[in-house]
Amino acid sequence: MASPLLSASTLHKTYGSGPGAFEALRGLDLDIAEGESVAITGKSGSGKSTLMHLLALLDRPTSGTITLDGTDTARLSARQLNRTRNSTFGFVFQQFFLNAQASVLDNVTLPLKIAGVPRRERTSRGLAALAQLELDDKADNRANDLSGGQKQRVVIARALINRPRVIFADEPTGNLDTATGGVVEDILFDLNRSQGISLVVVTHDDDLAARCDRSVQMRDGLIAAHEGVAA
């Protein structure tokens, strides 16, 4: 098997210091292959979000290493980290984190703006991404005026606009009803299958976890159980 896209080994993450310190991750190992979908499940407070943030290079582990394409990410400069997050990763959160006053199009093209893509190209790519999610007629609406399901589709459009290799999703359907959540799931798995984008999904939802190639269950900062195709 080829070297994994993302690989975490003996990850430790401690919040705080001294007597109030809390060890959220306690020496965890996990590999994620290119194009694979992985669900991270577990009780609340077990460290799922913490793990996802470390994998997404939003935070640095207290100890242990994370490699991306075989490169130790601890050695990347702040600039390289920013560029990696911008162009290699896409983010979908439970809270949508949309700029309520800005237009749908502006929200979707934010990663391109950050990357320094010229305005004209931003607009055309933004419209294409919205068309993919059947939202192109909403491009000029304020983000605030959309329904919950539409908002989450806008977030997905934003996550995929920079053609990422991995989409990190933290409870992507947590704020949606079952039907709408199902639509959003379909979109994510469709992207995974058709474009080979890896999915890392944190979820409480067993059905969603079951749809992934693989699911890992966390308990107290460690992986308690693997399900599906073992890595």
Added chain:
Amino acid sequence: MKAVDVVATAFRNAFRSRLRTSLTVLAIFIGAFTLSLTNGLGTGINRYIDDTVASVGVDDVLTVTVTDDAFPTEGPAEYDPDQIEADGPPGATTTALTDDDLETVAGVDGVLAVEPVKAITTDYVQYDGGDRYQLGVAQFVPGMRAELASGRQVDLDAPGPELVLPEGHVEPLGLGTPVDAVGRTVVLAVTDGTGTQVTTEATVVGVAEPGVLSMGGAIPNDALAGTLYDLQTTGAPAAQAARYASASVTFDASAGPEAQQALVDRLADAGYTASTLEDQLGTLTSVIDAIVLVLNGFAVIALVAAGIGIVNTLFMAVQERTREVGLMKAMGLSSTRVFSLFSIEAVVIGLVGSALGVLAAIGVGQVVGGISGNLLPDLPGLTLIAFEPVTVAVVVLGVMGIAFLAGTLPALRAARQDPISSLRYE
């Protein structure tokens, strides 16, 4: 993020909370308005004084008088047979310059030429047998130029008598319009040393607009001034004729201020007081500068208060946009860019406030200018509130600078925000 996008985004962000931004802009506006107005006042008055110097147009001439050592600090002054009436309150006297003095002054190193100032008092001026009017003769300094309504300046070296007439005299004398007056010959009368009235003729070569210089009266050329002075002193004792209140010394102005100061010092050693017209007006200018400085101080205090308003506004904005900033950082926006986003937003607020303030001050300046023309008719050419592009630019840039400084604290906080805790922020 591209710089142009950073600026555009900062611009848009500044007006996201419209009321809050407007109030901060208002505070800046008040400060910038006041500062521009006080500056404008100083500029207007100082420019008037400068224009007066420029309209005289002489910077290579020193006015020299005898230093009055005998001037008492206490008690009555001793009588000096050489003292003559001087400009100023009645009874003020000054020690006269004699021909000996003129020679001494001419001998001082650096003096190119010395010319006694001949005080001329005419009795009247008359045109073509018409009504007779009193006419003053301006203290003549070589090289001085009047603002002309028509005609030209007097030709210093012309052999014939020439003069520039104040505009106010043209109509009453029956000369018609200022243009008509040019080329006409008028009659001037003086009383000579024996008490007899004698007349001479002179050609009007120009008409002077009302101004500081022409308030002194007509401007003669050398030939006319000489003729009038000779007529006036005919029959007077010789000693009387060769006594002058002051003399004009020409020097090389291009040698720089140090050389000029050295010359003044040498003249002082020889017992003479020398000053340029600028020196005489300089005291006034520095008083005005001091007043403007104090007024500016108050305006700057207002601006500093407004700057604290910016700090406040931006802290609120950073607070409000915690998640947005966190998200953008998660998506790869660098801390430097976050810092620029917020500090440029502060600068935008400063720019809008100061630009509006300056514009309003210029508008008020125009209105006041119109009114002050009517209120102060004795000071023709005075623009009470004037604006120099440089000062205006300095005010706007200065306010933007203050705004930038005010923005650094909130912008630093935003730049240091940790993306994860921002995303967890409820």
